[in-house]
Amino acid sequence: MTPFIMATSTLRLDSQPVALQGVTKLFGNTAAVDDVTFEAAAGMLTTLLGPSGCGKTTTLRMIGGFYEPDAGTIHIGTKFVNTVPPHARSTRTVFQSYALFPHMTVFENVAFGLRATRVPRGDITGRVREALDLVGLGGFAGRSSGQLSGGQQQRVAFARALVTRPEVLLLDEPLSNLDAKLRVHMRSEIRTLQQDLGITTIYVTHDQEEAMSLSDHVVVMHDGHIEQQGPPHDIYERPATRFVADFIGTSNFVEATVESADAYVVRVAALGTTLVLAPPAGATLRSGEGVLLVLRPEHLHLEDAGARDGVGFAGKIASVSYLGAVASYDVLLDGGAAITVASPAPVGAALRRVHDPVRVRLEVDRVFVVPTT
Amino acid sequence: MTDHARGTDTNAGSRTPRGPVGPRVPRALREPAVAIAYGLVLLTVALLVIYPTYTILIESVRDPEGGLTLSRYVRFFTSTYFLHTLYNTLLISGIATALSMVLGFGFAYAITRTDLPLKGFFTAVVLVPMLLPAFLIAFALILLLGRNGVMNRFMYGVGEWLGLADPYVLQWVIFGSHGVILAQTLTFFPLAFLVFSAALSSIDPRLEEAAEDLGAGYWYTLRRVTLPLLAPAAFSSALLVFMFNASAFGAPAVLGGGRLFFPGASMLAPEAIIQILGLYDWGMGTTIAVILVVPSLLIYVGGEYYLKKRSYVTVTGTPTAFRLGTVPSAVKWTLFGLCLLVSLFILSIVLVVVAGAFTRTWGVNYDLTWRHMATALQASRSSIINSLVLSGGGAIAAALFGTLAAYLFTRRSFRGVRVLDFTAMLPYALPGVVMGLGFAVAFGGRFEWIVLTGTGAIIFLNHFIRRMPFGLRSGGSALKQIDPVIEEAAADLGARPVYSFLRVTFPLLRATIMGAFVFGFINMMTDITAVIFLVSPRWRLLSIDLFNAIDAGRLGVAAALSVIMIVSTFAVLLIVWRASGRGLDFLRRG
Numbered sequence: 002m003t004p005f006i007m008a009t010s011t012l013r014l015d016s017q018p019v020a021l022q023g024v025t026k027l028f029g030n031t032a033a034v035d036d037v038t039f040e041a042a043a044g045m046l047t048t049l050l051g052p053s054g055c056g057k058t059t060t061l062r063m064i065g066g067f068y069e070p071d072a073g074t075i076h077i078g079t080k081f082v083n084t085v086p087p088h089a090r091s092t093r094t095v096f097q098s099y100a101l102f103p104h105m106t107v108f109e110n111v112a113f114g115l116r117a118t119r120v121p122r123g124d125i126t127g128r129v130r131e132a133l134d135l136v137g138l139g140g141f142a143g144r145s146s147g148q149l150s151g152g153q154q155q156r157v158a159f160a161r162a163l164v165t166r167p168e169v170l171l172l173d174e175p176l177s178n179l180d181a182k183l184r185v186h187m188r189s190e191i192r193t194l195q196q197d198l199g200i201t202t203i204y205v206t207h208d209q210e211e212a213m214s215l216s217d218h219v220v221v222m223h224d225g226h227i228e229q230q231g232p233p234h235d236i237y238e239r240p241a242t243r244f245v246a247d248f249i250g251t252s253n254f255v256e257a258t259v260e261s262a263d264a265y266v267v268r269v270a271a272l273g274t275t276l277v278l279a280p281p282a283g284a285t286l287r288s289g290e291g292v293l294l295v296l297r298p299e300h301l302h303l304e305d306a307g308a309r310d311g312v313g314f315a316g317k318i319a320s321v322s323y324l325g326a327v328a329s330y331d332v333l334l335d336g337g338a339a340i341t342v343a344s345p346a347p348v349g350a351a352l353r354r355v356h357d358p359v360r361v362r363l364e365v366d367r368v369f370v371v372p373t374t
Numbered sequence: 375m376t377d378h379a380r381g382t383d384t385n386a387g388s389r390t391p392r393g394p395v396g397p398r399v400p401r402a403l404r405e406p407a408v409a410i411a412y413g414l415v416l417l418t419v420a421l422l423v424i425y426p427t428y429t430i431l432i433e434s435v436r437d438p439e440g441g442l443t444l445s446r447y448v449r450f451f452t453s454t455y456f457l458h459t460l461y462n463t464l465l466i467s468g469i470a471t472a473l474s475m476v477l478g479f480g481f482a483y484a485i486t487r488t489d490l491p492l493k494g495f496f497t498a499v500v501l502v503p504m505l506l507p508a509f510l511i512a513f514a515l516i517l518l519l520g521r522n523g524v525m526n527r528f529m530y531g532v533g534e535w536l537g538l539a540d541p542y543v544l545q546w547v548i549f550g551s552h553g554v555i556l557a558q559t560l561t562f563f564p565l566a567f568l569v570f571s572a573a574l575s576s577i578d579p580r581l582e583e584a585a586e587d588l589g590a591g592y593w594y595t596l597r598r599v600t601l602p603l604l605a606p607a608a609f610s611s612a613l614l615v616f617m618f619n620a621s622a623f624g625a626p627a628v629l630g631g632g633r634l635f636f637p638g639a640s641m642l643a644p645e646a647i648i649q650i651l652g653l654y655d656w657g658m659g660t661t662i663a664v665i666l667v668v669p670s671l672l673i674y675v676g677g678e679y680y681l682k683k684r685s686y687v688t689v690t691g692t693p694t695a696f697r698l699g700t701v702p703s704a705v706k707w708t709l710f711g712l713c714l715l716v717s718l719f720i721l722s723i724v725l726v727v728v729a730g731a732f733t734r735t736w737g738v739n740y741d742l743t744w745r746h747m748a749t750a751l752q753a754s755r756s757s758i759i760n761s762l763v764l765s766g767g768g769a770i771a772a773a774l775f776g777t778l779a780a781y782l783f784t785r786r787s788f789r790g791v792r793v794l795d796f797t798a799m800l801p802y803a804l805p806g807v808v809m810g811l812g813f814a815v816a817f818g819g820r821f822e823w824i825v826l827t828g829t830g831a832i833i834f835l836n837h838f839i840r841r842m843p844f845g846l847r848s849g850g851s852a853l854k855q856i857d858p859v860i861e862e863a864a865a866d867l868g869a870r871p872v873y874s875f876l877r878v879t880f881p882l883l884r885a886t887i888m889g890a891f892v893f894g895f896i897n898m899m900t901d902i903t904a905v906i907f908l909v910s911p912r913w914r915l916l917s918i919d920l921f922n923a924i925d926a927g928r929l930g931v932a933a934a935l936s937v938i939m940i941v942s943t944f945a946v947l948l949i950v951w952r953a954s955g956r957g958l959d960f961l962r963r964g
């Protein structure tokens with residue numbers, strides 16, 4: 002696989018932030034996008050992450066100009082763009098299906114945006130060559146677009162978007178048509194390219210791993226609205242809602258009742274004991290309120306039965322799955338709750354077996370409290 | 375909330391109110407080029423579709439003093455003569471439609487579902503009638519089965535040889551209802567064939583396989599699975615064929631005489647023409663036209679509606695091949711016999727016309743001669759040129775305009791566009807008599823507004839508007855096959871609508887546009903029912919000259935003109951075909 006060649010000399014871009022404020026899009030009477038507010042900072046990669054049908058594509062299409070919001074505002078830089086048609090915007094999209102023009106060669110595809118915007122004829126060849134070199138397709142200019150593999154088509158789509166020096170790059174699940182291995186490879190190439198060019202990028206995906214590894218800022222969407230947004234580690238470590246905790250990574254949920262809460266600590270009753278935890282950001286809890294505790298499998302530790310340090314619960318192993326680097330255990334706690342624990346698979350030693358009695362220890366500072374409402 | 379969420383607070387004031395209140399001007403129309411194109415379409419439709427239809431309606435209820443009257447409608451529905459015209463039309467059209475459906479289905483089934491020999495030959499021959507004017511088939515039938523037709527001459531000889539008292543008894547003379555029915559069936563069954571073969575090959579073969587897998591035999595599967603799946607397509611194409619039959623002019627004019635089911639009376643379309651061109655009764659002519667319009671419209675609307683509701687034909691995108699050869703051989707060879715017979719008959723039609731063109735006196739003296747050809751070329755030279763120029767220009771305009779309209783209606787659509795689409799499709803559903811008469815009334819001296827009578831423009835515009843729906847429909851369905859994301863990509867890359875249309879959409883639709891041109895051109899060359907009202911001594915047409923020659927009984931010259939028509943049509947198509955590769959390329963490169 003040819004890597005992207007880093008030749009960013011004339012592809013310098015004038016990146017702009019994109020700001021959405023209260024943006025809503027209705028199809029019929031249902032809101033596909035509902036009161037969405039976020040900003041994609043200049044030069045950064047922002048991901049719209051969420052399950053199928055949550056409104057990611059619709060949001061992206063409003064930024065690209067293909068839909069007009071029914072409410073709210075979209076700004077690119079300081080420019081109000083709600084009603085600006087796509088051809089007059091400084092955004093460029095890499096479509097999920099790539100949308101290469103089937104009747105044109107690779108060269109003509111990449112040159113299209115330059116010709117359409119009347120770039121002087123003399124500049125076109127040089128810029129197209131440069132863009133093709135950038136994506137490692139220097140030798141493919143004369144090919145017809147039908148004679149390319151999926152990965153090559155995608156590179157052409159990138160070159161075609163970047164050659165016009167957009168202020169904002171929009172990517173709609175650009176990797177979903179590639180095989181798993183190529184996907185991981187292209188992911189890092191996209192990130193490197195984006196950072197080298199310093200181009201504001203909005204990236205749509207339903208793959209949380211992709212979002213985590215690529216983004217400066219993640220916007221988690223659900224049913225048309227934003228559940229939570231922030232840097233990847235924030236989203237992962239401090240999920241604000243049950244949906245986010247569930248969607249990002251795997252989580253155990255344990256029901257708990259608030260005994261007392263203040264700005265610094267919250268005491269909850271759970272699993273037959275009282276835990277002292279950090280309160281959730283931005284929510285005030287009242288005594289007696291039901292909450293959920295989020296326990297990441299990798300933040301739980303399996304110990305031999307009888308160990309005593311820290312906070313732990315006794316139980317029996319219900320099932321084991323070996324995943325190579327880690328082993329995942331389902332443990333049935335003595336109190337009746339079932340919980341999944343991931344632990345590094347022992348090298349050379351045997352895994353624990355079903356029915357083995359064990360103790361599950363929590364890292365109390367990594368247990369998150371999520372309001373149930 | 376993070377920093378990202380703030381930042382834009384200053385814009386909060388410009389938030390538009392929520393709710394489904396759309397912007398007043400449809401978004402599509404905010405592009406000046408798109409708005410202009412829509413304006414053009416609207417103007418065209420208003421002027422060339424709505425206005426002529428409206429004037430026909432008005433003319434039919436206008437009394438000489440300037441008031442309104444329904445007297446002509448009363449006269450039509452109380453006179454035995456006119457009612458017989460209506461009955462003849464219904465009966466003959468019904469029978470011809472049924473026969474067309476049977477033949478069309480037989481051919482389609484044989485070609486798509488069996489491994490019969492000569493399938494390529496059948497496919498080619500079945501399309502021949504589409505290239506011939508309807509009255510040409512009727513004319514060829516005279517050469518074959520008229521009193522002096524080759525077959526009847528031959529049968530007469532057989533009768534004499536057998537020593538029959540009346541040697542004429544073996545003859546089967548084509549004049550009368552049976553002749554009209556035969557001619558119209560031959561003319562219209564290819565249409566049914568096209569519909570059936572498209573529907574048959576788009577049925578998922580797994581459905582029939584599933585039926586067989588569940589234990590159903592051949593006949594049971596055919597009856598309970600295949601035919602019901604075809605029903606919607608069959609029904610709507612039957613309606614269409616019936617409509618074409620009911621508004622046909624050529625065959626009844628050539629073969630009808632006064633010998634139809636209800637003798638003495640003709641059929642509706644020829645009657646309208648008689649009223650106007652023979653009796654100069656514009657009121658009665660337009661009344662009959664309106665009487666033709668109403669069922670045509672009902673049928674068209676009904677067919678479209680029905681098809682939309684119940685189309686089972688699924689385009690799966692992954693065509694699976696049918697297993698040929700599972701059809702019982704009795705069925706297979708019956709179909710083969712049918713196809714062979716019909717194909718040979720069609721071929722003989724072409725043959726007798728060619729033979730007739732070079733034969734001194736058909737049925738009497740079969741000496742080879744160039745006389746008819748020379749006469750035809752000399753007398754009709756300007757007609758030939760007129761036909762080629764007006765049809766060529768009209769077909770180009772119709773194909774391009776239709777495609778543009780299809781693009782607007784599918785890609786730049788907004789609320790209300792469906793009404794425009796429907797109106798633009800009307801010329802397809804409206805009988806030729808109606809469109810021709812409509813133009814004659816609307817652009818003649820009777821409404822002193824735009825007077826085009828006697829010009830080439832009126833013929834050109836009529837050609838154009840009647841065949842524009844081809845481009846509109848085929849362009850529309852081709853556009854449905856092209857993912858709109860391709861055009862979005864063009865806009866995304868900064869291409870304005872016109873640029874995107876010319877460089878992306880248009881090149882992708884090339885084959886479709888060519889198809890619309892070819893179809894349009896053939897139909898314009900062979901048209902007669904509409905243009906019969908529009909020709910003038912200054913602007914004659916080949917098809918009209920041909921019809922007049924047949925009407926005057928000058929069979930040799932008529933045959934020569936037919937050959938000229940067929941040859942020149944093909945020549946043009948061939949040239950266009952050859953040139954189109956390069957011809958359209960310049961649009962891409964600019």
Ligand SMILES: Nc1ncnc2c1ncn2[C@@H]1O[C@H](COP(=O)(O)OP(=O)(O)OP(=O)(O)O)[C@@H](O)[C@H]1O
Nearest residue numbers: 028029033051052053054055056057058059060207
């Ligand atoms: N043109 C449309 N007309 C009507 N409804 C639409 C249209 N486009 C999208 N929707 C609906 O809006 C909702 C959001 O769609 P959207 O395409 O934005 O989802 P998505 O998050 O991109 O999903 P996916 O991951 O499956 O692509 C869905 O419920 C969808 O059915």
Ligand SMILES: [Mg+2]
Nearest residue numbers: 057058059173
């Ligand atoms: Mg999507």
